[in-house]
Amino acid sequence: MNTQFHVISTGMQPLEQFVTIAAHIHPYVDAIHVREKTKTARELADFISALVARGVPARKIIVNDRVDVAAVFGVKGVQLAYHSLSAKTVKAHFPSLVVGCSVHSLEEAMEAEKSGADYCLYGHVFPTECKRGVPPRGLETLKTIASSIYIPVIAIGGIQPDNVKQVLQSGASGIAVMSGVFLAKDPLARVKEYARMVKKWGEDFNEW
Amino acid sequence: MNTQFHVISTGMQPLEQFVTIAAHIHPYVDAIHVREKTKTARELADFISALVARGVPARKIIVNDRVDVAAVFGVKGVQLAYHSLSAKTVKAHFPSLVVGCSVHSLEEAMEAEKSGADYCLYGHVFPTECKRGVPPRGLETLKTIASSIYIPVIAIGGIQPDNVKQVLQSGASGIAVMSGVFLAKDPLARVKEYARMVKKWGEDFNEW
Numbered sequence: 001m002n003t004q005f006h007v008i009s010t011g012m013q014p015l016e017q018f019v020t021i022a023a024h025i026h027p028y029v030d031a032i033h034v035r036e037k038t039k040t041a042r043e044l045a046d047f048i049s050a051l052v053a054r055g056v057p058a059r060k061i062i063v064n065d066r067v068d069v070a071a072v073f074g075v076k077g078v079q080l081a082y083h084s085l086s087a088k089t090v091k092a093h094f095p096s097l098v099v100g101c102s103v104h105s106l107e108e109a110m111e112a113e114k115s116g117a118d119y120c121l122y123g124h125v126f127p128t129e130c131k132r133g134v135p136p137r138g139l140e141t142l143k144t145i146a147s148s149i150y151i152p153v154i155a156i157g158g159i160q161p162d163n164v165k166q167v168l169q170s171g172a173s174g175i176a177v178m179s180g181v182f183l184a185k186d187p188l189a190r191v192k193e194y195a196r197m198v199k200k201w202g203e204d205f206n207e208w
Numbered sequence: 209m210n211t212q213f214h215v216i217s218t219g220m221q222p223l224e225q226f227v228t229i230a231a232h233i234h235p236y237v238d239a240i241h242v243r244e245k246t247k248t249a250r251e252l253a254d255f256i257s258a259l260v261a262r263g264v265p266a267r268k269i270i271v272n273d274r275v276d277v278a279a280v281f282g283v284k285g286v287q288l289a290y291h292s293l294s295a296k297t298v299k300a301h302f303p304s305l306v307v308g309c310s311v312h313s314l315e316e317a318m319e320a321e322k323s324g325a326d327y328c329l330y331g332h333v334f335p336t337e338c339k340r341g342v343p344p345r346g347l348e349t350l351k352t353i354a355s356s357i358y359i360p361v362i363a364i365g366g367i368q369p370d371n372v373k374q375v376l377q378s379g380a381s382g383i384a385v386m387s388g389v390f391l392a393k394d395p396l397a398r399v400k401e402y403a404r405m406v407k408k409w410g411e412d413f414n415e416w
Contacts, residue, residue: 040291041273065249067276068293072301083248085276093280 004174005198006062006121006154007181007191008033010130015047021182023054025191030174032056033079035064044069062100070097079121082108087115100154104137106145113149120149121176124157125167130179131157139170146171161190164197174198212382213406214270214329214362215389215399216241218338223255229390231262233399238382240264241287243272252277270308278305287329290316295323308362312345314353321357328357329384332365333375338387339365347378354379369398372405373412382406 007029009018022032034047044066052058052073061075067090070078077098080087087099101112102121109120122145127136136157146153152173159167159175167175177194184190215237217226230240242255252274260266260281269283275298278286285306288295295307309320310329317328330353335344344365354361360381367375367383375383385402392398 041275041293042291045293045297067249068274068279068298068302071276072293072297083250085249085253085280089253089280090276094276 002030003168003198003202004030004119004152004154005195006031006033006174006176008035008156008176008178009047010178010182011036011038013182015050018047018182019050019054019056021187022051022056024188025181026056026060028191028195030060031062031076032060033062033064033176035079035178037064041066041069045073048073048075062098067094067097070094077118080117087112087117091116103145106141106148109145109149109153113151117151119152119154119173120145121154121156122172123155123176125155126158126160126163128158128179139166142167142170142172146173159194161193161197164194165201168198168201210238211376211406211410212238212327212360212362213403214239214241214382214384216243216364216384216386217255218386218390219244219246221390223258226255226390227258227262227264229395230259230264232396233389234264234268236399236403238268239270239284240268241270241272241384243287243386245272249274249277253281256281256283270306275302275305278302285326288325295320295325299324311353314349314356317353317357317361321359325359327360327362327381328353329362329364330380331363331384333363334366334368334371336366336387347374350375350380351378354381367402369401369405372402373409376406376409 058075062077062079063070064079065084067078071094079100081102087101090099098118100119100121101117103109103112112120124131124136125142142155154174154176155167155172156176159177164175181187181190266283270285270287271278272287273292275286279302287308289310295309298307306326308327308329309325311317311320320328332339332344333350350363362382362384363375363380364384367385389395389398
């Protein structure tokens, strides 16, 4: 299986800025999450329409929480939080959507797998500006989770190009980056750095 | 066509209180709207599960904005606002859902009808505590709207049992009440009063 590289919107950028970045970086990533928690359904629809209009493939777009918006645009999938509809419900009613669950512990990860999630997003692994004051959950739990469930675990939180290897060595099937890409001075250069590290891991791994 | 009587949650009551009232009043109304704007998908799911568990028929439940929640519970329909997905999109992807649009002008009402809405919710007609400081839109626009579109117009805002007749005489196909029922001292007695006035209108009307 290929190692996955997801990027996630910050909720802090206007449509035009986010979409311009996404239009440049999409060839280097597997998934672009529209995670705009304070936006309405119509605003999310505008974001997705703009992404698609700018050439981002719908099969790379993941919508946070709003299953209805994901369904009407026929995008790749939805990212569910504890406050969302359950993975089981979503899989039952929207079988064409890939369902990811955001988890923060082994217990939640096992629950997500049982509930039919296609993958877990686990974090935050390292300290990050987005979660200032909240202690990072570290690589140890990541290792435990990755070795306890069968579905892919995507790691998030403070991941830099120079710690990608560590994260993947801990059993993650991929990485997800928010501000590390979208708030970077040169998002395209940054995405290429991450992508190179992810690819390098795949090559090294295949040499084993 | 029967005159419709909708009741709408206030967003101010805890689940248990709302569900208890709904469980008592549902036989006297055509639709119960779950309009809990600040609640998450999971919380809305809890509200709807509780309503159904207490005997409120799913075919009387309308969910505000969250088409996904409405779809997975197979309820009657969704109530869309300007910030929601469009009626056209919802009708195309969720054909089993009844779609109501909240409108505030003739222009919006005509747009809703064109977009495929099954009915409009128009208001607020009279001054109401919920819209303090916002001038009511009055019966004149209601008359204009009701005579300009073919889909039913349900009137909302400050409707009391003693002005129901006025509202229906202006061309509304029904009324919707929020605090007038849910925050009443005796919601069941109040619902019966409204229902009696709605029924009386139907009878008087049939005598014409």
